[in-house]
Amino acid sequence: MQDQLIDFINNELLAERGISIGPDDELLLSGHLDSMAIFQLVAFIEGDLGLAVPAQDITVENFRTATVISQYLARL
Amino acid sequence: MNFGLSSEQQQLRAEIIAFAQSELNNRVRDRDHASEFDADAWRRCAKQGLMGLRMPQALGGGGKDTVTTVIALEALGYGCRDNGLTLAIPGQMWSIQEPLLAFGDSEQKKRFMPGLCDGSTPGAHAMTEPDNGSDAFACATTARREGDDYRLDGHKTMIGLAPVCGVALVFASTRPEHGQWGLSAFMVEAGTAGMHCQPASEKMGLRTAPLGDIVFRDCLVPAANRLGPEGAGQAIFNHSMDWERSFIFACHLGAMQAQLEAATQYASRRRQFGHAVADFQSVSNRLADMRLRLETCRLLLYKAAWLKDQGQAIPMHAALTKLHLGESLLASSLDAMRIHGGRGFMSEFEVERSVRDNAGGVIYSGTSDIQRQLIAKLLPVEQR
Incomplete structure (x- = not known):
């Protein structure tokens, strides 16, 4: 799941900016992903990974890095 | 696919049009010139059940689905010529009641929803600030945790219903170093010490809808009034x-x-x-x-x-x-x-x-x- 997340973030959200992230790179506090990118990421998680993300869970604690996101998704 | 209205929806629509045409069009032109909100009309709409349409009946609402709610609001707009009133009502419904329903705990819903539905505590959605607008998350208002409270400081501007609100949903940064991801939301009751509501200056249109600023200076808000977890403000x-x-x-x-x-x-x-x-x-x-x-x-x-x-x-x-x-x-x-x-x-x-x-x-x-x-x-x- 973590690899799928990283592929999506790098290929769909960051490719145009020439940025590539690894599993433990800051996504939100670094400014790599803004609120629109999070919309896109959540749509990917719900559509492609089949996991429903409650709106109140979209916080820095759960979406800080790809590793943190996959740990959060594993708890759903 | 069915584009038709059920007989129940048709009846609701007819009732609301008749209500609006007979009860809500008092002195609209004069009140527009005077920038005057019709508080009686607000209460009459609440009594008619309009504010609570989509809210659960257990919280003082009507328990309707969204389609039926939209039919009712369309009927309200057809019969009511006070465009300020017909902006203020849905403004509260969608931007205060919905997030309260989705993110509030059961205690918060019981405390705040009945007053929103019955019109006794109009709700204001307080995000915009003098230096943020389209860049809404560039929020300078802060909420510092102090024991069981948060201390709010900041200035919200152009807030619908601010001059008459009974409660405001306020967005403030609990972790400024996290930028837009450090925002949290609070239900703040009017009259809380340190919360000051002021009417705005005259505007081009929608003059019958009260608009204003809310200033927070050392305003202590109980942590129990935080909606959702810390950092959920953006969501x-x-x-x-x-x-x-x-x-x-x-x-x-x-x-x-x-x-x-x-x-x-x-x-x-x-x-x-x-x-x-x-x-x-x-x-x-x-x-x-x-x-x-x-x-x-x-x-x-x-x-x-x-x-x-x-x-x-x-x-x-x-x-x-x-x-x-x-x-x-x-x-x-x-x-x-x-x-x-x-x-x-x-x-x-x-x-x-x-x-x-x-x-x-x-x-x-x-x-x-x-x-x-x-x-x-x-x-x-x-x-x-």
């Missing part, structure tokens, strides 16, 4: 915008219908050069454009309501709806003014007021430019 704001952008114009759709009917009647009655002006193609083209806008607006709005009843977040559809209805309202209001000619320019006929009132629709709840940006950014997601 709560996005959630409320999903509702607000989809349905803030539900009443206006009814007003568009009434506007079209009035313009059609006037164009048929008014004679120039020996003909009804409706016979002139320049006029009939405008009527046709108004009719087409009404139809496309209705389709977008009701599809949004149907999608919401399926339990979906609809950021793309919300942006499409906000953009199209906001632009259509203004375009049709300008067409109505032109069809009415000189009378359209005079305050007496209340056509010019619709232009002033509806000009704001391309700005508030996210400008048309922002909606286009959102739509373009969401396209790749939709097309995956």
